[in-house]
Amino acid sequence: MLERTSDRWVSITLSVLLHGTLVAALVYGFLTYHKSPPPTPTLAIEGTVVDSRSVNAAAVKTPPAPEPPAPAPAPEPKAPEPVEPTGPPEPTPEELAQREQALKEQAQKEKDRQEQVQKEQAQKVQAQKEQAEREAQEKQHQVEEQKKQQEAQRLADEKRKAQEKADAERKAAEAKRLAEQKRAEDAQRAADDKARQESEAELRSSLAAEEHANQVRNSGALATWVGQIAARMQRAWLRPPSARQGIQCVLHITQAPGGQVVSAKVESCNGDQAVRESIEAAAYRASPLPPPPDPSLFERDLEVTFRPD
Numbered sequence: 001m002l003e004r005t006s007d008r009w010v011s012i013t014l015s016v017l018l019h020g021t022l023v024a025a026l027v028y029g030f031l032t033y034h035k036s037p038p039p040t041p042t043l044a045i046e047g048t049v050v051d052s053r054s055v056n057a058a059a060v061k062t063p064p065a066p067e068p069p070a071p072a073p074a075p076e077p078k079a080p081e082p083v084e085p086t087g088p089p090e091p092t093p094e095e096l097a098q099r100e101q102a103l104k105e106q107a108q109k110e111k112d113r114q115e116q117v118q119k120e121q122a123q124k125v126q127a128q129k130e131q132a133e134r135e136a137q138e139k140q141h142q143v144e145e146q147k148k149q150q151e152a153q154r155l156a157d158e159k160r161k162a163q164e165k166a167d168a169e170r171k172a173a174e175a176k177r178l179a180e181q182k183r184a185e186d187a188q189r190a191a192d193d194k195a196r197q198e199s200e201a202e203l204r205s206s207l208a209a210e211e212h213a214n215q216v217r218n219s220g221a222l223a224t225w226v227g228q229i230a231a232r233m234q235r236a237w238l239r240p241p242s243a244r245q246g247i248q249c250v251l252h253i254t255q256a257p258g259g260q261v262v263s264a265k266v267e268s269c270n271g272d273q274a275v276r277e278s279i280e281a282a283a284y285r286a287s288p289l290p291p292p293p294d295p296s297l298f299e300r301d302l303e304v305t306f307r308p309d
Contacts, residue, residue, distance in 0.1 A: 008121055012114070019110050023103070030099065225292040229253075230304050236285035237308060240274040247271050249279050249306045257298070259288030267303075279306050 091099065233251075249269030254262045264283035266276045283304075292298050 008125075012117065012121070015117070016114060019114075023107060023110075026103070221293050222297050225290070225297055226302065226304055228290045229286070229302070230306055232286040232290060233279070233282045233304065233306060234308050237282035237306075238278055239308070240278045242272050242274050243278070243308075244271075245309055247275060247306075247308055249276065251279060251283060251304045251306050253283055253289075253302045253304055254300055255287075255289055255302065256300070259291060261287035261289065282306075 247270060249271060250267045251264060252267050253264050256262055261284055264280045266279055269276050269279070271279075
């Protein structure tokens with residue numbers, strides 16, 4: 001149990017009052033003894049004790065005495081003997097100084113003791129204060145450590161939850177990616193199968209068309225169609241003055257679907273430049289070219305031999 005500050009100061013005050021009263025009593029007794037008057041000296045008187053009965057009996061039995069002789073002169077009184085002082089002798093100045101010094105030392109000791117008591121009390125109070133401060137600091141440190149632990153636990157929980165959420169999202173994204181990848185692979189497989197089937201069908205169709213075209217070409221239909229194109233060009237040709245008999249030119253014609261002439265260029269020709277240009281112009285004027293008798297015969301690039309004569 002801690003001592004209260006008020007109880008400590010009451011004890012100190014009572015101790016100071018008690019010692020002060022003791023010192024005051026000692027000083028008062030010393031001063032009273034020092035100032036008391038010396039005892040009055042007494043005179044020594046010699047005498048004889050006489051009983052009154054014996055005096056009365058002598059007066060009755062004895063006749064009256066003769067008149068006494070003249071009194072002898074009284075002896076001179078003796079000088080009074082010096083009266084020895086009673087009680088303790090008066091202290092000398094050295095003794096008074098020693099007593100005063102002793103009182104001062106006693107007062108100083110009492111003061112030092114009180115200061116020591118006060119110092120010890122102050123040290124005790126300071127120690128109690130420091131102990132209380134240490135306990136408060138330890139308690140505060142414990143509270144802070146508890147808060148840090150709680151905060152660390154909270155952060156760890158949040159981090160764990162965030163990690164779990166991230167893992168779940170990653171797993172969901174991975175599952176979604178795998179599903180999309182599977183769908184894409186399935187779609188690609190289906191597309192590849194379809195493309196393969198279409199390619200096979202196209203190849204079969206192309207082979208069939210090529211076979212049919214070969215059959216048609218071998219039948220003379222291609223030569224007939226090219227002859228029709230040459231005949232239309234001949235009708236559209238404007239013969240230049242420099243053209244002579246026996247003209248023969250090989251013309252390269254590029255046409256679009258529908259027979260529209262895209263380009264016409266003379267490859268080889270026995271005519272001059274005017275003849276060449278007139279034949280190219282005739283190809284453009286003959287556009288659109290007549291369609292082939294069989295669609296399988298259509299070709300974008302044709303070689304037409306132009307013989308106007």
